[in-house]
Amino acid sequence: MSVFEGSGVSVKYGAVTALDSVDIALEPGILHGVIGPNGAGKSTFIDALSGRKRVSSGRVTLDGEDITRRSPRWRRGHGVSRSFQRTSVFGSMTVREQLEMVARKNHEPDLDDVIETLALGDVTERVCSEIAYGTQRLVDLAISLVGRPRVVLLDEPCAGLVADESAQMLTHVRTLCKERNVAAMVVEHDVDGVFGNCDVITVLNLGKVLATGTPAEIRADETVIKAYLGSAA
Amino acid sequence: MTLYSTPDTDAVVAAENRPKALHRNRKGRGIGLAIGAGLLLIGLVVPYVVNDNFTMSLLVTSSLMSLMALGIGFLARYLGLFSLGHGAFYGCAAYAVAIATTNWGWGPLPAVIFGTVFGALVALIIGVLVVRASGFGFLMLTLALSQALYQMSNQTVMRPLTGAHDGKLITYTGNATFFGLSMSDMMDPGLFWPVAWVALVVTGVILWLFGRSRFGTTLEGIRENEERMRFSGFNTFRPRLAAFVLTGAAASLGGALFALNVGYISPDILSFGKAGDSLVAALIGGLGTLVGPVLGTFLFVYAQANFNFGGNIHLLTGVLLIVVLVFAPGGITGALTKPYRYWRAKLTQRGKGAEK
Numbered sequence: 001m002s003v004f005e006g007s008g009v010s011v012k013y014g015a016v017t018a019l020d021s022v023d024i025a026l027e028p029g030i031l032h033g034v035i036g037p038n039g040a041g042k043s044t045f046i047d048a049l050s051g052r053k054r055v056s057s058g059r060v061t062l063d064g065e066d067i068t069r070r071s072p073r074w075r076r077g078h079g080v081s082r083s084f085q086r087t088s089v090f091g092s093m094t095v096r097e098q099l100e101m102v103a104r105k106n107h108e109p110d111l112d113d114v115i116e117t118l119a120l121g122d123v124t125e126r127v128c129s130e131i132a133y134g135t136q137r138l139v140d141l142a143i144s145l146v147g148r149p150r151v152v153l154l155d156e157p158c159a160g161l162v163a164d165e166s167a168q169m170l171t172h173v174r175t176l177c178k179e180r181n182v183a184a185m186v187v188e189h190d191v192d193g194v195f196g197n198c199d200v201i202t203v204l205n206l207g208k209v210l211a212t213g214t215p216a217e218i219r220a221d222e223t224v225i226k227a228y229l230g231s232a233a
Numbered sequence: 234m235t236l237y238s239t240p241d242t243d244a245v246v247a248a249e250n251r252p253k254a255l256h257r258n259r260k261g262r263g264i265g266l267a268i269g270a271g272l273l274l275i276g277l278v279v280p281y282v283v284n285d286n287f288t289m290s291l292l293v294t295s296s297l298m299s300l301m302a303l304g305i306g307f308l309a310r311y312l313g314l315f316s317l318g319h320g321a322f323y324g325c326a327a328y329a330v331a332i333a334t335t336n337w338g339w340g341p342l343p344a345v346i347f348g349t350v351f352g353a354l355v356a357l358i359i360g361v362l363v364v365r366a367s368g369f370g371f372l373m374l375t376l377a378l379s380q381a382l383y384q385m386s387n388q389t390v391m392r393p394l395t396g397a398h399d400g401k402l403i404t405y406t407g408n409a410t411f412f413g414l415s416m417s418d419m420m421d422p423g424l425f426w427p428v429a430w431v432a433l434v435v436t437g438v439i440l441w442l443f444g445r446s447r448f449g450t451t452l453e454g455i456r457e458n459e460e461r462m463r464f465s466g467f468n469t470f471r472p473r474l475a476a477f478v479l480t481g482a483a484a485s486l487g488g489a490l491f492a493l494n495v496g497y498i499s500p501d502i503l504s505f506g507k508a509g510d511s512l513v514a515a516l517i518g519g520l521g522t523l524v525g526p527v528l529g530t531f532l533f534v535y536a537q538a539n540f541n542f543g544g545n546i547h548l549l550t551g552v553l554l555i556v557v558l559v560f561a562p563g564g565i566t567g568a569l570t571k572p573y574r575y576w577r578a579k580l581t582q583r584g585k586g587a588e589k
Contacts, residue, residue, distance in 0.1 A: 076466035090457040
């Protein structure tokens with residue numbers, strides 16, 4: 001059984017179905033990538049799994065327990081955390097202040113380890129709104145890693161980063177996932193990065209799952225090539 | 234700069250700095266408490282220096298209104314919420330004191346405690362309804378609910394309790410005293426001053442300590458990014474409600490003591506003017522520091538009493554508010570501390586340059 005599962009997850013806005021019966025299963029130590037063209041429902045999907053959006057039908061389970069209706073706060077307390085596509089940090093606080101605040105709430109035994117892992121040591125005493133955007137993204141990631149969550153849902157961690165930073169970010173996410181044995185899902189635009197780093201990939205298109213499989217399987221999948229990757233892949 | 238520099242010595246240095254930072258924190262608290270104690274003692278001398286009763290009564294009124302402004306300032310600073318409702322808690326507490334003493338024959342001290350608790354209770358009920366709102370929503374909701382209370386206090390059915398439009402004269406049964414002050418002593422500003430001043434300084438120090446605590450950090454987090462707080466496992470409703478009730482209790486204490494001091498509650502106490510004045514005074518004083526709203530209130534009360542030329546006080550107030558907000562958006566304390574903050578920023582910048 002997977003740690004974290006979404007089954008038949010659907011989200012409707014009035015008559016529009018943004019997400020149509022999507023399944024996903026996350027395993028510890030496995031990095032699961034979710035890709036798809038714009039409007040495929042990737043962000044809606046992560047919002048539905050993390051409790052930011054109400055699920056119209058379907059179930060989300062943690063260790064087999066139904067948590068579909070649980071609040072984001074409850075989920076965080078039980079080891080399910082997420083990051084945000086638009087950098088979501090605490091602008092007026094120093095990096096250390098905000099990490100310590102979240103660490104106290106989530107019983108992080110070794111905050112310095114998180115800081116060190118993400119190489120934030122240089123900026124701990126700086127006010128967050130004043131540091132570089134790429135570094136703010138790391139702080140965002142650090143906030144979601146504090147407290148050793150078992151499940152981490154990352155919404156486009158590379159959004160707004162230049163190619164180099166983006167590649168580094170994904171290798172970093174992969175290392176963290178393996179080292180901490182976290183069940184991680186990453187929604188990402190950077191297709192090459194996802195193919196290079198993820199163990200399993202789910203392709204979404206128009207709110208539906210097009211295919212799920214290893215990078216090799218996805219690359220060979222006819223429907224994916226036709227709908228999304230194009231002949232070049 | 235590369236995104237992932239190797240975790241070099243800087244991280245180690247930062248880790249070593251931590252206990253020092255904690256130590257500095259404790260030292261800061263010590264200094265703050267010492268300043269509070271110093272202010273407390275200096276303030277007690279005031280009646281011996283100020284001889285005329287008129288100025289003294291302005292100072293007492295300022296202290297009591299400052300309790301409300303302190304609360305408004307705290308909410309604005311830590312939650313970014315601007316309240317027009319604190320006048321309601323001030324007024325409700327004053328009425329509660331008047332009712333407890335006059336109708337029920339309570340002594341002044343139990344009445345003040347009751348008034349403060351009652352005001353805090355009103356803050357709790359209103360808070361449950363309004364703290365989820367933000368910005369203008371919050372401002373308008375607090376205004377609407379406090380105006381509802383104002384209308385309620387003026388209804389004829391309320392006459393036995395509030396005196397409706399006539400207001401309520403406070404009477405005591407027997408020889409009631411409050412910390413050794415008789416009824417006429419309480420209405421003597423020179424004699425009542427220590428009570429007002431101690432209440433103000435002690436409340437100020439308490440709010441200051443709350444602001445520095447984990448509770449204050451949580452409030453700041455909610456102000457900065459409410460959604461991320463929820464997704465980081467925080468309950469964001471309860472701390473906001475707690476802050477609202479805490480500041481409501483501060484305003485209530487002011488109102489309760491005000492009732493003892495003036496001995497008569499005019500229905501105006503719940504009107505929009507009172508709450509608005511306090512918010513304006515807090516803005517003029519500056520919301521960036523705890524002292525700002527207090528300073529603003531003292532200046533505001535003094536100016537209202539002395540510069541009321543031809544009944545155009547609201548015109549003058551409005552013009553002054555515009556001038557302050559345009560030329561010193563941080564209020565008076567903001568303008569005064571600007572050179573210091575500029576100098577400190579310069580210094581840390583230079584410090585960083587030297588390290589590299």
